[in-house]
Amino acid sequence: MVRTDSLxxxxxxxxxxxxxxxxxxxxxxxxxxxxxxxxxxGAGKSTLLRMLSTVLTPSSGQAWVNDYDIVKEPTEVRRxxxxxxxxxxxxxxxxxxEILAYFGELYxxxxxxxxxxxxxxxxxxxxGSYADGLCDKLSTxxxxxxxxxxxxxxxxxxxxxxEPTSGLDVVMSQDVMRFVEEERERGKTxxxxxxxxxxxxxxxxxxxxxxxxxxxxxxxxEALKALTGENSLEKAFLNVVGYNREVMA
Numbered sequence: 106m107v108r109t110d111s112l113x114x115x116x117x118x119x120x121x122x123x124x125x126x127x128x129x130x131x132x133x134x135x136x137x138x139x140x141x142x143x144x145x146x147g148a149g150k151s152t153l154l155r156m157l158s159t160v161l162t163p164s165s166g167q168a169w170v171n172d173y174d175i176v177k178e179p180t181e182v183r184r185x186x187x188x189x190x191x192x193x194x195x196x197x198x199x200x201x202x203e204i205l206a207y208f209g210e211l212y213x214x215x216x217x218x219x220x221x222x223x224x225x226x227x228x229x230x231x232x233g234s235y236a237d238g239l240c241d242k243l244s245t246x247x248x249x250x251x252x253x254x255x256x257x258x259x260x261x262x263x264x265x266x267x268e269p270t271s272g273l274d275v276v277m278s279q280d281v282m283r284f285v286e287e288e289r290e291r292g293k294t295x296x297x298x299x300x301x302x303x304x305x306x307x308x309x310x311x312x313x314x315x316x317x318x319x320x321x322x323x324x325x326x327e328a329l330k331a332l333t334g335e336n337s338l339e340k341a342f343l344n345v346v347g348y349n350r351e352v353m354a
Contacts, residue, residue, distance in 0.1 A: 107134040107157060107263060107294055112166035114152050126152040128318045129166065134294050134311070136262070139285065141309030142298040143342060149318040150298040151190075154265050157296070158188050171262050171294075184212065186263045187256035191249075191271035197241030201232050201251040204240065205258050212259035226254040230284070246277035253284050264288055267298045282308060302339050316346035 112130040117123055127149045134140040142150045155161040157168055159179040168175045171185035195204060205223045214222060227236050230250045235243060240251065249269070256264065266285060270278040285308060289295055297308055305312060306326060313323040322329060322345040326338055333344035 106136060106172070107140075107168070107170050107296060108132075109157075109168040110166055112153070112156060112168050113164050114149075114156055114161060115164045125318045127156070130315075130320050132313055132320065132323060134296050136294050137289060137292045138310045139289050139295045139297050139308050141305045141312045142296060142315060143300065143302075143305055143312055144315040144346070145300055148315045150315055151267055152318075153315070154188070154267050154296065154298055157182075158186055158265060159183060184259070185261055186265060187259070187261040188265045188267070189252050189256040189269050190267035191269055191273075193252050193255075195240040195243075195248055195251060195255075197239065199240055200237045201240060201243075201254070202227065202236045204251060205254055208255050209258045214259065222258055222260075226257060230254050245272055246274065246280075249273060249277060249281065253281065257288070261293075263294045263296075265296050265298070268300070270299070270301070270304065278304075302342070306338055314342055314345045316348075321346045 109130050109132055112127060113125070114127045115123060115125050130153060132140070142153065144150050152161065156163050157170055157175060159175055159182050162176065170182045173181040173185060175182050199207070202223060205226060206219060209219045209222055227233050230253055232250055232254065235247055240248065243251070270281050273281065282304060285295060285297065299305060309326070311323065311325060312329060314321045322332065324332070329341045329345060330336065330338065333341040335341040335344055
């Protein structure tokens with residue numbers, strides 16, 4: 106489970122002054138559930154995920170990942186999570202097989218167990234035809250498959266996906282979403298960060314609408330539609346975050 110209580114991140118920018126990147130975020134994500142973070146670019150989605158993954162230290166508030174406090178137990182949090190984003194880089198002079206073995210060893214996998222994990226993910230993600238080539242020779246879609254495998258190599262209980270389909274074609278985007286759905290079926294707790302409505306409608310059991318660092322509303326798709334009186338998720342989201350009121354003002 107992922108749980109936050111008034112989690113906030115503030116920082117000072119020389120041009121903008123005091124910036125409240127995330128303000129008083131409180132929510133839960135449960136096992137076997139995909140929670141969608143829905144918001145425009147710059148809304149605070151990535152900042153929130155970076156705090157939960159211990160990359161950034163919160164300014165205030167608390168959060169727990171797999172029952173570990175993100176500030177007091179960061180090492181245990183990192184062992185519990187898999188983090189994938191569209192910008193995650195691979196080591197270009199290594200092969201996919203070598204990368205999976207390398208990260209598996211970092212998480213304590215060894216010998217036959219490690220080999221079995223690597224072989225299973227290469228098969229599951231259809232990487233076999235290029236598993237032993239150099240990563241800097243791979244296409245964007247192939248690299249993304251390797252990134253998914255790297256994210257799953259230690260079988261983490263909690264998965265964070267930060268706009269994982271950005272820059273991918275339609276076919277590869279479908280593959281990424283299918284892999285996410287498979288992990289939900291395996292009982293994983295998943296937070297899926299995106300601004301693409303069709304992905305949210307397909308994947309997410311629960312939605313959190315974030316705007317200018319604040320959580321404006323959350324619930325199922327149908328609950329948000331009912332709350333706003335809108336027939337489409339896009340219109341419901343715009344209503345929840347107050348976009349129409351901003352335009353009129």
